[in-house]
Amino acid sequence: MARGARKRRDRFVERRKQLLEALVRHGLMPAEAAARRALAGLDPYQLRVKALAEALPAHHVGRALFHLNQRRGFLSNRKTDNKKTTEDGAIKQAASRLRDSMAEENAETLGVFFANRHLSEKYLARQDKLRAELKRIGKDHLTGNARKKAWAKLRKRMFGNDVLDAGEAPDGVRARANITGTKASYDFYPTRDLLIDEFNKIWDAQAPHHPTMTEAARDEIAHIVFFQRPLKDAIVGKCTLAPATRPFKEDPEGYRAPWAHPLAQRFRILSEARNLEIRETGKGSRKLSKEQSDRVVLALLGNKEVTFDKLRTLLKLPVEATFNLESERRTALDGDATAARLSDKKGFGKAWRGLALERQIAIVEKLLEAEVEADLVDWLERDCGLEPEAAARVANTTLPEGHCRLGLRAIKNIVPILQDQLSDDGVAGAGYHEAAKRAGYDHAKLPSGEQLDYLPYYGQWLADAVVGSGDARDEKERQYGQFPNPTVHIGLGQLRRLTNELIRNYGPPAEISIEFTRALKLSESQKVEVQREQRKNQEKNKARAAELEKFGFPANPRNLLKLRLWEELNLRDPLDRKCVYTGEQISIQRLLSEEVDIDHILPVAMTLDDSAANKIVCLRYANRHKRKQTPVEAFGGSPTIDGRRYDWEEIAARAAALPKNKRWRFDANAREEFDKRGGFLARQLNETGWLARLAKQYLGAITDPNQIWVVPGRLTSMLRGKWGLNSLLPDHNYAGVQDRAEEFLASTDDMEFSGVKNRADHRHHAIDGLVAALTDRSLLWKMANAYDEEREKFVIEPPWASMRDDLKAALEKMVVSHKPDHGVEGKLHEDSAYGLLKQPELVDDGDKDGANLVYRKPIESLNDNEIDRIRDRRLRDLVRAHVDAEKAKGVAIADALRQLKGPSDHPHFKHGLRHVRLLKKEKPDYLVPIADRRTGEPYKAYSAGENFCVELFETADGKWDGEAIRRFDANKKNAGAKTPHAPRWRADHLGARLVMRVHKGDLIRLEHDGQSKIMVVHRLDAAKGGFKLAAHNETGNLDKRHATNNDIDPFRWLMASYGTLKKMSAVPVRVDELGRVWRIDPR
Known part of the structure; x- marks a missing residue:
């Protein structure tokens, strides 16, 4: 955000400079700076009003035009506004209110409206009376011209020709946010089109009086004031199957298609429908017939979503039947989301579904590409025949976000196969993978060419997975592209470094086994979901532990698992939980006795699946009768074993009540289904996640992919x-x-x-x-x-x-390798700017040194201590008195301060108090001063924030000391210097030598407790003259661990001052990818 603000400021300054030069060039501003400064004393709002009705001097016209540039209005961009953020919604509502207010006031331009807002309280009171009267007579619902006429008529009746005097009590003309909690609102918000309209009206009115105001001058000045850079196109990945070899503009179909595209919606629907299977416990699963699948496709194309219950009704299936894509979390299939939104009755309505596919595609592509809403609305009215309100509604429709993994070229080849072809046995057409093969694509295809000696940068080998500039002059990350997830980017980079170091020392690998940590495999949303699931399981297990304790049983892992599996026998009724195989009731007492076993539904020898998903509780004798067989193999023929009869239909009925991830294991084809899902070896040696597949493909650059296991x-x-x-x-x-x-x-x-x-x-x-x-x-x-x-x-x-x-x-x-981070890039300083006080000011009577900084803060965000730091003593006393009085009534501080924000009856805050200036004290060494470019004198400062490094040095008398280098200073470029900044110690301590330069995350070897240890620097504590260190292998929340009782966790920080580090014989070291320790030369 700070970088964006700096860019906006820089662009504004450059635009203002260009405008001033253009106005001077066309005679609308004086060439002399002194003469231009004299014009600043004119009221620009009055000039903007007069420019519409009378001839003005050329320089006065220039002053009015210059003022338009100062705040040129909000320009709506559909590609960002359709994100439906609260801020954008507030701006649109405020812009609409502004137009209504202009109509009510008969204000021809925004300048006229703003000029009126400079008028008196009498004006504001009159507006309130007009609105109240309009409401009383029942005409406050009117809009547009009707409201404008009613307002003018009412104003003339109530006030006649009474003209207000200017300057009695000026009102604000800036769009200010009213913050309530996390929500922002505005009284009004100017838009760019209002400023453009005013510019044109002023130019049209004044051009006849000034020969230099030509059409060429008009175009140049308008371009300077109103031009806005188009949004930078988002980087879109290449198609997985048919990647582009040229830039996006030359080959858009080789890049991933937006999900909003009608063909992408159709592709997704067909893929899911063709992969849909019906499952009935005990009977296995079966694919849909072509007729059934087509009915599902038609239902999905015609609706936003279709629930699985509706699909069962549609296909006339029994209630107990399930679908392979159905789960507790997924209760429906998504339909055509694009069509559902555009066929809204306030948009295209039913007519949308009657349009030809080609026409739908053209409209959606226009909606995706258009940036200016007004232009899009005009196109929808002109080319699509929509009424203005419907066109506006369609233009503001939020289409599905994101991109498909395939491009339109591949989709166009695959969709006809998914749509039309039957498989050999007459069931629904081929699924996605089969359709892709028939279309000539191969998911398993790896980059062609010979194997390499070393791993290259991943973007070179995985060219289809990332998007780069293709410019050989760029650095590799930019030339070949990189993954936006920094964890994945760094992880693959470390994989390359480690692999290449192993090859250099031990030769090329014959086999590679790799496992990814959860931090790499999961996205942020997936991590949140895992944490949520873990919390839920934790609560459930705590409840189970309490239940076991109530019945006098130990809450050990086996009993907890038994209780969980017992609950799954019947989630609704704990009094009706029966052994799936025998049908005998299992009470909680019987459950925890030796009569009940934990059974692996599919034999572990076959699956190696020891997870809870492959387990149920059953009576021990039934488990012995089942042996190492699947349920259908053991009981499918309803056998009688040792005098006990097993009824398969009843077993299948009870199994149908189990969780979905267990039901399929009772099917007749359970072994085949297991093999289809990957089988024993494939499931254990090939993780199926996206990152695992990617890493296997990447490592295939140096060895046979068949010898790579992702475990x-x-x-x-x-x-x-x-x-x-x-x-x-x-x-x-x-x-x-x-x-x-x-x-x-x-x-x-x-x-x-x-x-x-x-x-x-x-x-x-x-x-x-x-x-x-x-x-x-x-x-x-x-x-x-x-x-x-x-x-x-x-x-x-x-x-x-x-x-x-x-x-x-x-x-x-073993010594753990830590990735060093010595780059000067980073946050230069904290965000808040402080004014520098020439003379320290006392905050209170007991303050000796006084404050040296001042800054602004919204009144409603002050805390109790900050009230006493308000710079204006009189204002400080008034605010304190008000807050204390309200606190005595039980009003919270925030609410008491919020009362001061708007107009009120308070004698000292009649027009509201929005911001106050506060005093602050800070050491000069911790400040980054900013100098005025003209005078060279500092006029503001920022808090320096985090230090870049600390330089430890040894003085001539043998003592160690250190100096912190701020990141701001480290980024100063000193020509010819080896280091970015020249520290003071080099000049202040003659004969001193550099011992080491220490960054956060660096490794130091030292002697501690009689042992040589390698420690990581976790904090540069320059204020205390030392470092906070921990052993190279320690991880987790170290502050929390440090505060934990020693009996629970013995970890403690090592706090070492600069002098203590000398006593410990500290030296800087690095650890390479193979764990070898190297001493670092401080130079």
Whole structure:
């Protein structure tokens, strides 16, 4: 925001300079600066009024035109306004009120209206009386010309020719925001078209009197004042299947299509309809027939959404039938969102669906491209035959946002296949992947060419995934493009650095195993959703723990899981929870006895699926009868085993009440369905997320893609626990003592309590890395046969007997690598500007030094202490008296201050108090002064904010000291200097030498508690003359951990002054990608 404000200010200053030069050139301003300054004393509003009715001197005309440039009005842009922000809505409402007010006042131009606002209280009172009378006679509902005529007639009747005298009590002419909480509103808001209209009227009125006011001069000056840069086109990714090889303007169909496009909507609807399957528990799943699928497509094309209940009715399916895309969170399929919005009765209405597809496409593309609303409305009226109100409604319609992964070229080839072709068995046409293949596209195709020796910048190899400039003169990120998510961008960059360093030292890889952390895999919204889900699970497990305690059972992981699975037998009625296989009732007491087992619905030996989604509770004897079979294999024939009969129809009926992610496991084709979903090896060795696929494609630049495994986190988590690796890190019992219970309570799966990994230690990633590296096909086949049915757990031996001890020894020697950040880029200073006081001013009688800064703040945002820092002592006393009086009545401070904002009966705040000036005290070293360009004298200052680095130096007498370098100073370019800034210590301490330059995040090796340790600098505490450090492996919320009781978490900050660091023999070091420690030369 600050950068945007600076840009707007710079552009305004440049525009003002160009305008002044043009006005002088065309004789509308004097060439002498002194003469121009003399014109500043004229009232520009009166000049703007007079310019419409009488001949003015040329320089007075120029003064009026110059004033138009000062606030040239809000220019609506549909591409941004259609985001429907609160601010934009407030501006549009205020602009509409302004037009109504101008009509009421018969103000020909905005200048006339503003000139009137400079008039008296008598004027304002008269306006109020007119509005009240208009309401009394029942005509306040009128708008436009009708309201204008009624207003003029009423004014003449009530006040006749009574003319107001100017200057009695001026009113504001600036559009000011009225802030209430987080909402803003405006009394009025000028728009650009009003200023353009006034400019033209002034020019038309004055041009006959001044020969220099030619049409060429008019065009030049109007362009300077009113030109606005077009919005920078958003960067759109290339089509996944048929990427463009030329810029967007030359080949738009090779770039991703907007979801609002009718073809993109049709593509999505057809893809979902063709992939839709019907499921009936016990009978498996089946695809829709071509006729059924077409009926679904027609329903979706004709509606905003269609619920699955409506689809069951439409397809005449039984109530218990479900769809593969249906879930508790997804209860409907989205229809044609674009058509639903444009066919609104106040827009195109029913006529929209009768338009040819080509015509719909042309209209939507116009809606997506148009920037100026007025031009679009004219086009909709002229070319589409809409009435003005309907055209305005359509122009303001918010279309679906975002882009499809495919471009229009690929969509146009795939849609006909999705729409028309039948599969070989006569069911609905091919799904998306099959249709893409038939259209000649291959999702698995990797970049062509030989394998490389080293990983290149990811944008070079993944050219279809990012958009770059293509200009070889640009830096790589700009030339080839980069992912907008900084976490992904940095993560892939670190992957390249680590991989290339390994290749340089050990040669090319034969196999690659990789696992991604959740921080990389999930988007921000997905992380929020995961946290929400974890909180919900945590609350549920806390309730279950209380339930177990009530019945006298321990709240251990197994009992908690049993209780959860028991609830899933019947979510609605706890008194009707039966064993799925036998139909016998399971009470909570029976549940927690030895009679009830936890069963894997699909055998673990077949699936390696030990998650809660593959588990139910059942009677132990039924579990023994089921053995290592699927439910349908064990009971599909309704057998009698050991004198007990199992009725498959009843089993299927009970299974239909289970959660959706369990029902399909009871189908006759459960094994085939499991294989279709990826099977055993594929599911464990290939994570299916977008980033995982991308990384596999990227690493394919240096090795065979078939030898790259992207291992899911759930597998490494299980192996880490089975091999006892969670307890390897020091303090795991401390760091986990609270989180162990919390992590289990937040878990959605069963956790064998072999310990929870210490996430407060960066080295847990190294343990995961080893486990991922050891995960391959041979290990997984061993796991398939390693499940102990009796003990209900995997028994997996480590790959070699001493693995745990070897890893422990490696962890003890391991030093975590931290990415250095020594760039001078960043926030130069804090946002608030302060005025500099020439003489310190006392805030109160006890203030010795006095304040050296002054700044403005909205009156309603003051706190109690800030009231006593109001600069104007008389105003300070008045505000304090008012607030104290209101507080005595029980009114909150904010509300009391808000009373002063608008016009009131208060004798001292009759016209309202919007802002006050406050005093502040700050050390000069912490300020960034800004000098006047003409005088060179500082006139304002900013708080310096965060320091860039600290230079530690040793004085001639052997003492260590330091000087903080502000980021603002670090960005000053000193010609010929090796460093961006020349610190004072070099001149103040002759004979001193630089010891080290320390940035936040740097590593320092030092002696502490008799040991050599490597610490990370987390805070440059220049005010206290030292650093706040922590061991290289420590992570998490360190301030919170520091404040935690030592018995729970022994972590403590190391606070070290500059002098203490010398005693500790501190030296700067860096750790490379392979964990090797290198000492850094301070120079």
